[in-house]
Structure formats: C-alpha cells, structure tokens
Amino acid sequence: MTMDAVPPPEDGADPLPQRQVALIDLLDRLLTGGVVITGDVVLSIADIDLVRVSLRALIVSISEENPSPWGGVGAETARDRHVA
Amino acid sequence: MTGSVSYVYGVAGPSPALDDAVRGLRGVDGAPVRVVAAGDVAAVVSDVPAADFEERPLAAHLEDLDWLEAVARAHHGVIDAVAARVTVLPLRLATIYRDDQGVRAVLTAGGAAFRSRLARLAGHVEWGVKLYAEPAAAPDGPPGGSGESSRLSPGRAYLRSRSRERTARDEAHRAAADAVRRVHEAASAHAVEHVRHRVQQGPLVRGTSENVSNDAYLVPSGRSDAFLSAVREAAGAGTPVRAEITGPWAPYSFAAGAPGAEDRADGADGENRADGAREEAAPG
Numbered sequence: 001m002t003m004d005a006v007p008p009p010e011d012g013a014d015p016l017p018q019r020q021v022a023l024i025d026l027l028d029r030l031l032t033g034g035v036v037i038t039g040d041v042v043l044s045i046a047d048i049d050l051v052r053v054s055l056r057a058l059i060v061s062i063s064e065e066n067p068s069p070w071g072g073v074g075a076e077t078a079r080d081r082h083v084a
Numbered sequence: 085m086t087g088s089v090s091y092v093y094g095v096a097g098p099s100p101a102l103d104d105a106v107r108g109l110r111g112v113d114g115a116p117v118r119v120v121a122a123g124d125v126a127a128v129v130s131d132v133p134a135a136d137f138e139e140r141p142l143a144a145h146l147e148d149l150d151w152l153e154a155v156a157r158a159h160h161g162v163i164d165a166v167a168a169r170v171t172v173l174p175l176r177l178a179t180i181y182r183d184d185q186g187v188r189a190v191l192t193a194g195g196a197a198f199r200s201r202l203a204r205l206a207g208h209v210e211w212g213v214k215l216y217a218e219p220a221a222a223p224d225g226p227p228g229g230s231g232e233s234s235r236l237s238p239g240r241a242y243l244r245s246r247s248r249e250r251t252a253r254d255e256a257h258r259a260a261a262d263a264v265r266r267v268h269e270a271a272s273a274h275a276v277e278h279v280r281h282r283v284q285q286g287p288l289v290r291g292t293s294e295n296v297s298n299d300a301y302l303v304p305s306g307r308s309d310a311f312l313s314a315v316r317e318a319a320g321a322g323t324p325v326r327a328e329i330t331g332p333w334a335p336y337s338f339a340a341g342a343p344g345a346e347d348r349a350d351g352a353d354g355e356n357r358a359d360g361a362r363e364e365a366a367p368g
Contacts, residue, residue, distance in 0.1 A: 021330065024288040025212060026156050028281045028298065029336035034176035035095070035201075036340075037190055 088131035089138075090181040093117070093162045094172040094334075095191070095198050098126035105169040112158040120184045122191035125198045128166055129187055137180050167334035171206040173198060174336045201339065208302050209332035213271060213315055214284065215325040216293035217260040256324065263318075263325040264297045270318035274311035275301035279337040296325065300337035308332065 091112055096102050098121040109117040111130035120127045135141060145151045159177055166172045181187045191198070236244065272278060281298040289295065303311045312329065319327035 021160065022288075022290065023153050023156065024284055024286075025330050026160055027152075027288075028212075028284070029174075029300075029333065030156050030159060030177040032281060033279075033300075033336035034174045034179075034339050036176045037179060037194065 087134055089134045090120070090129050090184055090187050091132040091137065092175050092179045092181060092187055093128040093130075093159055094166060094174045095125055095127050095202070096166060096170050096172045097124060097199070097202055099170060101169045102126060102128075102166065105166045106162075109162060109165050110158075111162045112155055117162055120187045120191070122188040123195050125191045125195050125202075127187045127191055128162060128172070129184065130162075132180070137178070142178065163334045163336075171202050172334055173201055173205065173339045174334050175339070205302070205335045205338060207305055208276065208335060208338075209305050209308060210335045210337055211275075211301050211303055211308070211311060211315075211332060212281075212330035213267065213297075213299045213301065214295055214328045214330070215260075215264055215267060215297045215319060216291075216328065217256060217296045218293065218324050218326055259324040260296050263323045266323075267315060267318040267325065267327065268297075268299065270314040271299070271301050271311060274307045274314055275303050277302035277338050281337070293326065300333075302335060302338045305332075 093111065098119065102119055106117045106119055106128060111117045112132050113136075115130040115132065117128060117130045120129045136145060145155075156177060163172060163174045181190070268278075279300045281300060283298050284295045301311065315327055315329060319325050
C-alpha cells in the first residue's frame with residue numbers, strides 16, 4: 001500500500017493524520033480486525049478470546065443492550081477451531 | 085532466544101522495500117523489528133519477553149489499560165511504518181509464537197491464503213467513518229411546561245413532557261438512521277469492501293455525542309479523495325449527523341480472509357461484519 005497516494009486533507013478538520021490515533025479506534029481494529037491465526041502454545045492457551053473477556057469490563061460498559069463488546073460468548077468457541 | 089517469544093505484527097510479501105521498512109524500526113518494548121520469511125510470504129516480527137506474553141502474565145497485563153495501550157500503539161507503529169512502504173496484512177493484537185520456527189510454519193501453512201489476501205488489498209487503504217447524532221433540539225416548551233401544560237396537574241404535565249421528549253428522541257433516531265444510510269451509500273460508491281464495527285461506548289469514548297455508526301471502508305488509494313468528499317458531503321451541514329473520519333489505516337478491518345478462510349467464496353467478502361456476528365476466519 002502506498003500511503004503517499006493519499007495527501008493529507010487541506011481543511012484540517014478530519015482526518016488528522018498527525019494526531020495520535022484514539023486508543024478506542026485502535027482497539028476496534030486490533031481486537032476485532034486483523035488476521036486471526038492460532039499462535040504457538042502461548043496463544044493456543046491465551047487466545048485472543050482471553051483478551052476479549054479480560055477487556056470486557058475495562059473498555060465497554062456492559063448493559064443488556066450491549067452484552068459483549070467484541071463478539072458474544074458463542075462466537076468465542078468457534079475461534080478455538082481457527083487453524084494456523 | 086531463551087526468555088523471549090516471537091510477536092508477529094503482520095504479513096507481507098518479502099521485498100527489499102519490506103527490509104527497508106523494518107530497518108531501525110522498534111516494536112513492542114522497543115525491540116528491533118525483523119523479517120521472517122518462508123517461501124514468498126514474510127512475517128514482521130520482534131522478540132518480546134516470554135515473561136510478559138505467556139498465558140498468565142498476558143491475562144494480567146491485559147487488565148492494565150496502560151500496558152494494553154503501549155502494546156497496541158507499538159503494534160500500530162510497526163504496521164503503519166510497514167504499510168507506508170508495502171502492502172501488509174495486519175494480524176490480531178498479541179499473536180505470539182514460541183520462536184521463529186513457529187512463525188515460518190504458519191507462513192508455510194497459510195501461504196496461499198496470505199498471498200491472495202495481500203493481492204486483494206494491494207493499492208487500497210482503510211478509512212474509518214464514525215457518525216455521531218447531533219443532540220436533538222429540545223422539545224418545545226421548557227421542562228415542567230408553560231402554556232398548555234401549565235394548566236395540567238404536575239403529574240400530567242410531567243407525563244406529557246416525557247412523552248414529547250420520547251417522540252423527539254424517536255424522530256431524532258429515525259433521522260440519524262436515515263443519515264447513516266445515506267452516508268453509507270455515498271461511501272460505498274467509492275469503496276470495494278465495508279465492515280461495520282460496533283458503535284463506540286464506554287469510558288474510552290471522548291465527547292458526549294452519541295456514536296450511531298462506526299464503519300470501515302476499503303478504498304482504492306486513488307479514490308480516497310473522492311471517498312472523503314462524498315462522505316463529507318453526505319454528512320454535511322443540514323444533516324442530523326456529524327462525521328468523524330479516521331485514516332488512512334492499514335487494512336486492519338479487511339485482513340480477514342487469510343488462513344482458514346481459503347474455502348470461503350471469494351464473493352462473500354463484500355460485506356464483512358466486525359461486530360458480534362462476525363467471525364473472521366471460516367470454521368475448520
């Protein structure tokens with residue numbers, strides 16, 4: 001990818017390439033995006049589901065309308081089958 | 085390598101440009117970043133302390149927002165630097181292998197899928213578009229009511245005022261939903277793939293406006309300007325939403341489709357979902 005092809009916007013409103021990206025935008029991408037491949041022993045135990053579970057209380061306030069920040073518990077079991 | 089494990093940031097095609105991109109680059113914990121190649125795919129890797137990334141310490145660390153932020157920013161720093169030079173497939177945060185042998189094994193096993201996804205993403209960037217509902221205008225009449233409502237009993241006046249607020253809120257939601265649709269249509273005209281992220285809520289959210297949509301679009305680099313103009317126009321003055329655009333990002337939200345997804349139909353990736361319903365890799 002050539003970032004050069006995208007000049008910074010002139011109006012200075014948004015986006016702001018120079019500004020540090022917001023952590024929440026980064027976590028949207030790093031915790032729900034990215035290729036999921038099963039790591040070695042370490043990750044096959046401490047799978048990314050652990051990240052989700054651990055972060056649940058931390059990042060997003062849980063309510064009945066929003067029971068799970070990054071995928072339901074049901075989705076987590078499927079991840080165990082991701083094969084590297 | 086005793087005491088360290090291999091943290092993989094992303095996958096790219098091996099090239100001199102990739103070697104250049106990682107030269108001098110520092111990753112998690114300030115460790116030097118290197119390329120681990122196998123066949124015609126290569127991983128962008130650095131060593132991280134096993135003591136921090138084994139199961140138990142990792143679980144503990146992930147409860148620590150400062151630690152998480154440091155790792156997330158280091159990961160992004162590496163991906164961003166590499167993406168500026170070559171097409172890169174970002175991996176999920178904290179993808180760890182015991183050693184480079186494990187990294188090579190996954191590159192070999194997933195080589196075809198990595199290559200096909202890299203080819204798809206080449207020449208594209210990701211843009212984030214978050215829409216916020218502009219605060220609805222206050223329902224007519226101050227709370228407690230004047231005019232007509234002042235002739236009502238306090239209880240009825242309260243109920244009427246609540247009902248008006250509800251109506252105004254419903255209308256605002258409908259108007260915002262319409263605007264979200266219009267912006268999405270405008271954006272989609274210039275995008276080749278789309279992912280809907282969960283709307284942002286919780287303590288990390290800045291500001292007070294309500295986030296009503298949180299989308300990512302995969303856009304050919306050459307069409308970024310047209311994309312941005314279209315989004316700004318569709319969410320411009322006179323609409324009940326305000327757009328916050330982020331990017332260009334490396335294609336984090338569109339990296340899915342690599343290993344494990346080879347058997348998924350190629351055409352199925354037009355509308356990925358990143359919220360609760362999405363599963364990035366096909367089962368099995």
